[in-house]
Amino acid sequence: MVIPNENAETARMELANRVFFRLYQCANMLHKTGTRAVEAEGLTTQQWAVLGALSRPTAEGGMSVGDLARYLKVSRQNLSGLLSRMERDGHLSTAPDGRDRRSRLVTMTASGRKVWLVEAQPKIYAYYDQVLDGFSVNDVTHTLHYLLKILENMQRVDDAQGDGAEPDE
Incomplete structure (x- = not known):
């Protein structure tokens, strides 16, 4: 004899498996096709996300590395290398946060803002x-x-x- 609740739960888990597999595929395709969309500007989807986060009015004065990592849902360790490359490319700058010297403040440079607004955003x-x-x-x-x-x-x-993870910066 089949118990209706077991069938419903089995069907729910099968559907859940399909949803999460599709999310996984979407994330991979976003990375692949999104990066292609902005590669002429020298950007990846990760860099696009950082510039997008820093372009918000609430981030006008910059964001701490910890706040940026939390906003993007990534670890500070993963963000660190990305920020270094973007700083090297002139898209952003980092400096000690005036409110908390232990923290680094990330801001978009004029060059980064131009890349974001003029070059990347229309393609995005x-x-x-x-x-x-x-x-x-x-x-x-x-x-x-x-x-x-x-x-x-x-x-x-x-x-x-x-x-x-260790406490914030």
Whole structure:
């Protein structure tokens, strides 16, 4: 005899497996095709994310490395090499934070702002247009809603697991 709740849970887990596999594929394709969209500007999707984060009005005065890492959901260790390359390329600068000398403040340079606004952003918008072809505004709104719910739940899981990382800078 089949128990209905077991069938429902099995179906739910099979669907969950498909959702998370598709998220994995989307992340890989975003990295691959997104990087191609901005490679002429010397950027990768990771650098695009950093410039995007620093271009927000709330980040106008810069962001600490720890805050930037938390915002992007990456470790400071992974962000460190990326920031060094971007600083070397002239897209951003880092300096001691005036409010906390132990912390480094990351800001976009004039050159980085030009690359972001003039060179990369038009290509990024064209990329969005291609990838979201066939999506209505309502479809995009619903997709964003569900991705945010997944992200919030993942953040709760991460917080409960702890990452063993050292305290902020």
